[in-house]
Amino acid sequence: MITFERVSKRYPNGREALTNVSFSIHNGEMVFLTGRSGAGKSTVLKLIALLERPTRGNVVVHGRNTRTLKTRHIAAFRRRIGVVFQDHRLLADRPVFDNVALPLAVAATPLKEIDKRVRAALDQVGLLGRERSLPLELSVGEQQRVGIARAVVSKPPLLIADEPTGNLDPDLSLEVMRLFRRFQDVGVTVVVATHDLHLVREFGQRVIVLENGQVHGGDAPDTLPSVVARR
Amino acid sequence: MSLAVAGARHLQALLGSLGRLARSPLSTALTLLVIALALALPTSLRLLVTNAQLATGNFASAVDVSVYLKTDVPLAKAQQLAQAAGQRADVAAVTVIAADKGLEDFRTYSGFGEALQALKENPLPHVLHVRPRAEDSSPAALESLRRYFSAWPEVDLVQLDSEWVMRFNAILEVMRRLLLIAAALLGLGVxxxxxxxxxxxxxxxxxxxxxxxxxxxSNSFVRRPFLYTGVLYGVGGALLAWGIVAIAVAVLGESVTSLARLYGSRYVLRGPSRDDIGVLLGAGAVLGWLGAWISAARHLRSIEPRA
Structure with missing residues (x-):
């Protein structure tokens, strides 16, 4: 499902964020990506969502090599990935319904279908009935759940999250992680970047540790997959 | 994507664009006004050209020839000449304007009545007013007619009344070119x-x-609302331009009518025709779409999501 093959990423400012990183994530897996800030977690997610292309090596997602994917196919590629951000990236001037409906709107879903699926997604994150609220009228935890509803509303096979619990207290963090695991239960592949090791231990999923742009613990970088901890 | 779904998408984008324009009425109104003025100018020029053409349309076909006889030619001789000219196949009618009648007309219409009293004798010659047949009013035919009359020893001067018409048409042609240039430049401005x-x-x-x-x-999805906004600006500006021109025509109408009356015409100022309005609205839509497309193509590409 996701394969990183000797991937290096150097940004235009000269900083090398990833060096020779290899791992793969299988269909239906839930994986935590951890490491200190600046270790390269966000870069891995950007490479998966094709917000960046690798400088060297190959990133293959859903059988597509992001290095060679044509620009005009990027939109369709991204429609199969749900993305959750730490700062949730909601449009402040649009009600919750419009925010969640956006991925369906860009995929030209019929209006009736949009209505049904937005309600279903909001129901899953426990926010049914808040469709008309503006994001700023919600609590931080609720805003994050709206972001998650938007990420899953189009039922993408892959869900990636960048520090989704960064702004949440421990109880809310746990709640959000349980939500992610529920998506995994129905077959969605979930990749969560977090530095919250406590939470990672609590959930006991596979963990990929990044350190200074490299996968930590893999003595042979070619070994796939690079499993650091599995309980 | 089915056609109905695509249609719904477009309708949604259109309504969204309309809503956004309505939410900032002042800046929308100012932009519309600028576009409207830029479109109203070439439209007015176009009206000026068509009206000038229509107003002079009656004269433009009049290609009469005035034959001024020498002052010592007696009236009887003039009438004889008129009869001879009337025999020609390319002449429809010949009228003799006797010198006395000419002076009288001049006294009546010129306003120099008093001054003319002082004249001891009539300085005017007899004049033959020759109307060629319609099918013989080409420049070449008129020229041969002119040569025919010039050859007579009694004739002092032959004047083709069509000359000023040709000059006028040349002026109209200049204005038409000017209109094209103005339309092109103002179109660029829009x-x-x-x-x-x-x-x-x-x-x-x-x-x-x-x-x-x-x-x-996709890029086309992101671009769509901006294209609609552009078309709405263009069409809205064109509608406003139509309004501006209509008001200008209404304001000018009365004074043009009285001006025409002074020249003995019952001409009424024409507003834009249905075709003119169609071209105006079409130009607005196309310019709006194109301007938005160029801008969107340039600026949307640089906006990529960051994580």
Missing amino acids: LAVIGNTIRLEIQGRRAEIEVTKLVGG
């Missing part, structure tokens, strides 16, 4: 105004564009 307005709107909606691209919105 493109620039709409392009810049769309650029500002793209900048203002940067966050929304980033998120839309992030969740898989």
Whole structure:
């Protein structure tokens, strides 16, 4: 499902964020990506969502090599990935319904279908009935759940999250992680970047540790997959 | 994507664009006004040309020839000449304007009545007013007619009344070219105004564009509302331009009518025809779409989602 093959990423400012990183994530897996800030977690997610292309090596997602994917196919590629951000990236001037409906709107879903699926997604994150609220009228935890509803509303096979619990207290963090695991239960592949090791231990999923742009613990970088901890 | 779904999408984008324009009425109104003025100017020029053409239409076909006889030619001789000229196949009618009648007319219409009293004798010659047949009013035919009369020893001067018509047509032609240049330049201006307005709107909606691209919105999806905004600006500006021109025609109408009456015409100022309005609205729509497309193509590409 996701394969990183000797991937290096150097940004235009000269900083090398990833060096020779290899791992793969299988269909239906839930994986935590951890490491200190600046270790390269966000870069891995950007490479998966094709917000960046690798400088060297190959990133293959859903059988597509992001290095060679044509620009005009990027939109369709991204429609199969749900993305959750730490700062949730909601449009402040649009009600919750419009925010969640956006991925369906860009995929030209019929209006009736949009209505049904937005309600279903909001129901899953426990926010049914808040469709008309503006994001700023919600609590931080609720805003994050709206972001998650938007990420899953189009039922993408892959869900990636960048520090989704960064702004949440421990109880809310746990709640959000349980939500992610529920998506995994129905077959969605979930990749969560977090530095919250406590939470990672609590959930006991596979963990990929990044350190200074490299996968930590893999003595042979070619070994796939690079499993650091599995309980 | 089925046709109905595509239609619904477009309708949604159109309504969204309308809503956004309505939410900032002042800046929308100012932009519309600028576009309207730029479109109203060539439209007015066009009206000026058509009206000038229509107003002189009656004269333009009049290609009468005035034959001025020498002052010592007696009236009887003039009538004889008129009869001879009337025999020609290319002449429809010949009228003799006797010198006395000419002086009387001049006294009546010129306003120099008093001054003319002082004249001891009539300085005017007899004049033959020759009307060629309609099918013989080409410049070449008129020229041969002129040569025919010039050859007579009794004739002092042959004047083709069509000369001023030709001059006038040449002036009209210059105005028509001027109209094209003005339309082209002002069209470019409309493109620039709409392009810049769309650029500002793209900048203002940067966050929304980033998120839309992030969740898989294609470039055409992101571009669509801006294209609609451009077309709405263009068509809205064109409608406003139509209004401006209509008001100008209404204001000018009365004075043009009285001016025409002074020249003995019952000409009434014409407003834009249905075709003129169609061209105006079409030009507005095309310029709006094009300006928005150019701007969107330039500025949307640079906005990519960041994580």
